[in-house]
Amino acid sequence: MKKTLLALAVLVLALPALSAAAPAPQAQPPFDEFFLDKALRIDLYQSGDAKSETVTIHRISEEAIWPESKSGLLPPFDYGRYVYRVYDAASNRLIFSRGFDTMFAEYKTTSPALAGTVRVFERSLRLPLPKRPVLFVIEQRDKRSLLHPVFNQILDPSDYHVIREKPGQPDWVYEARITGDPHDKVDLVYLAEGYVAGDRDKFKADVDRMTDALFAIEPYKSLKDRFNVRGVFRASAERGMDEPRQRSYRKTVLNAAFNAFDLDRYMLIEEDHLMHDIAAEVPYDVLAVLVNSPRYGGGSIALDYCVTTVDHPASPQVxxxxxxxxxxxxxxxxxxxxxxxxxxYPKGVEPLEPNITALLDPGHVKWQDLLSPGIGVPTEYGKDRVETLQAGLRDGRAARGKALDAAKKRNAPEKEIRGIEAKFKAADDALGAKIAAVRAEYASLEDKVGVFEGAGYASKGLYRSMIYCLMINNPKNEFCRVCQRAIARMIDFVSGRS
Ligand SMILES: [Zn+2]
Structure with missing residues (x-):
């Protein structure tokens, strides 16, 4: 594949100019004029460190199904640290685009990458099968979120190097919930990871349990009829997943592993090509990997897949x-x-995600139309006072530990130890009551949409729309209204309603 495509790539076509962050609304190209109702999957490698990056096409395959909508060829969103665009080679017309993120994009922000360690990661991208040669372009955002082309190649769909294999031994497919034609539905597909051959019924039950949890929460609850749900089961040799920090390694289909980027509870899957290859046995728009383990944790690559363990009490919420x-x-x-x-999130740049803002223009908040009437921008909610009190709690607990250790070391009588405990408990309770009192002062804000400081890993300078949300933590197990709307918009787009 590579040689032929490289030879064709010398054809020079005008590359798009730098695109600003907000895309102008574009007329949707007619699907049938440019595409067949099948898919082309491009398996890439991305390699490099924080400063350099190389994209290489590994393999291109034809897939039997184009499961996404035929009307949404150009998305209304400006998501993703990368974008791929497809131009009709004859007319140079833009006929398809998608934003995407990759594991490599996350790697680039880590300390080893900044220190110059080069690594390589996989990513699979998909487009409807073009009828004629196309120019395939990948653009990458710089720190100001501006897009720059980093890769381009002519793809000829009739090239005999395009792989047209059928899956040899199709895996077991659980059709959990089929509501209609894949083009008009969000096709949610679960993949089994770390289930042995005898665990098929468990996988089926886990698929149902996760789906029930999802459809209990808005906006999924109201829009559940827009979803098809399937599970694809390929048995692993062993249960569970890799836990490098515990020096525990399991032979599993997708090689899911904790300690991604050396973060203890972060689990990712590096075998992106294989994951998409297995998923392609059914129509899929949204991939979720279920890992057969009781450990807490999970992870995701935006606009690609998410992964979670299934048997921890918090697994459905994760x-x-x-x-x-x-x-x-x-x-x-x-x-x-x-x-x-x-x-x-570089300072002074508005994040691309719909649910956090750098509030660079307080007169025009990202979710301006959802703000509660009369709400302050930004919204005071006692954050600094609570955090000062919380720091006091932490200090008190550390001091208690030290005092108790010292008392035990000199074999202090039981009565004295109880006295120390009582003294610190009283201080602890008093601070706890003060925190509760500050929170009570602002309790009326809990159902309001405002601009609350603290979001996106930053205590200062980034803001969210409500005090509670499932993207922070929520005792009520709900998304904030901004997240609800963003999810509903994505459901509309994938199911061909926008
Ligand atoms: Zn939210």
Whole structure:
């Protein structure tokens, strides 16, 4: 494949100029004029460090199904740290585009990448099967979110190097919920990871349990009839997944592993090509990998897939949260976390995600039309006072530990130890009551849409729309209204309603 395509790539076509962050509304190209109702999957490697990056096409395959809508060839969103665009080679007309993220894009922000360690990651991209040769272009955002072309190649769909294999031994498919034609539905597909051959019924039950959890939450609840749900089961040799920090390694289909980027509870899958190859046995728009383990944790690559364990009590909530990233391009709204990316959201640049803002223009908030009447921008909610009190709590608990250790070391009598405990408990309770009192002062804000500081891993300078949301943590297990709308818009787009 590579040689032929490289030879063709010398054809020079005008590359698009730098595109600004907001795409202008574009007329949707007529599907049938440019595409057949099948898909072309491009398996890429991305390699490099924080500063350099090389994209290489590994393999191109034809897939029997184009499961996305035929009307949404150009998306209304401006999501993704990368965009791929497809131009009709004869007319140079833009006929397809999608934003995407990759594991490599995350790697670039880590310390090893900044120190110059080169790594390579996989990513599979898909487009409807073109009828004629196309120019395939990948653009990458710089720190100001401006797009620059980084890769281009002519693809000839009639090239005999395009792989047209059928799956040799189709895996077991569980059709959990079929509501209609894949073009007009969101096709949610679960893949089994770390289930042995005898675990097929367990996988089926896990698919149902996760789907029930998802469809109990808005906006999925109201829009559940827009979804088809399937599970694809390929048995692993062993149960579970890799846990490198525990020196535990399991032989599984997709090689899911914790300690992604050396973060303990972060699990990702590096075998992106194989994952898409298995998924392509059914129509899929949205991929969720279920990992047969009771451990807490999960992860996601935005606009690609999410992964979660299934047997921890919090697993359904982890799944819904991670799917928020991978399906609707939602940002994390939390800001106290072990996740400490360097430069994850550069200062002074508005994040692309719909649910957090840098508030660069307080007169025009990203979710202006959803703001509660009369709400302050930004919205004071006692954050600094609560955080000062929380710091006091932490200090008090550390001091208690020290005092108790010292007392035990000198074999202090039981009565004295109880006295120390009582003293610190009283201080602890008093601070706890003060925190509760500050929160009570602002309780009326809990159902309001405002602009609350603290989001996207940053305590200062980034804002979210409500105090609670499933993208931060929510005792009520709900998304904020901004996230709900972003998810509903994505459902509309994928199911061909927008
Ligand atoms: Zn939210």
């Amino acid at each position: 799944f819904v949260h991670e799917l928020g990233h991978s399906f609707a391009y939602l940002a994390d709204e939390y800001y106290q976390s072990e996740v400490s990316y360097n430069d994850f």
